[in-house]
Amino acid sequence: MLKKPIRAAIIEHIRQQFEELGCDVRIVNGTPDHLHALFLLSNDRSLAEVMKAVKGESSHWVNHQDLIEGKFSWQIGYGGFSVSESMINKVQDYILKQEEHHKKMTFYEEYRRLLEKYGFAINR
Numbered sequence: 046m047l048k049k050p051i052r053a054a055i056i057e058h059i060r061q062q063f064e065e066l067g068c069d070v071r072i073v074n075g076t077p078d079h080l081h082a083l084f085l086l087s088n089d090r091s092l093a094e095v096m097k098a099v100k101g102e103s104s105h106w107v108n109h110q111d112l113i114e115g116k117f118s119w120q121i122g123y124g125g126f127s128v129s130e131s132m133i134n135k136v137q138d139y140i141l142k143q144e145e146h147h148k149k150m151t152f153y154e155e156y157r158r159l160l161e162k163y164g165f166a167i168n169r
Contacts, residue, residue: 047077051112056080058106062099066090071133074140079152081140083128092125124156 047055056073059082063070067087075081086092100119107117128136150158160166 046113046117047075047080052077052080054110054112055103055107059099059103062102063095066095066098068095072137072140074143076143076152081143083133083136083140096123096125 052075056075059080060070060073063073063082063084067089069085071083071085073080073082073084086095100123104118107113
């Protein structure tokens, strides 16, 4: 759904939303089916509050801009991971190269591997 011209506009809008919520953004990028964001969480908001606000507002914005045919909404849920200072550049590079990376492995395959690696149950 998120083709390049549309994705660029959505990414810029999402970046602005994070900033308005007091979250310093390093990078937002993704592929046609998902986005990643690396940001410093605001001291006065939880991750759940930030993600609810960003996802809700950006869905509303996309629908009112008529960027996508039909009604747009993000999937339910999100993944959130803390990143140590020593890994920020590596994570930023990973996010920057999303399209290249997912030509080798789908998001779903990567997600399953991550869950298996760290011992989380996988719903089949």
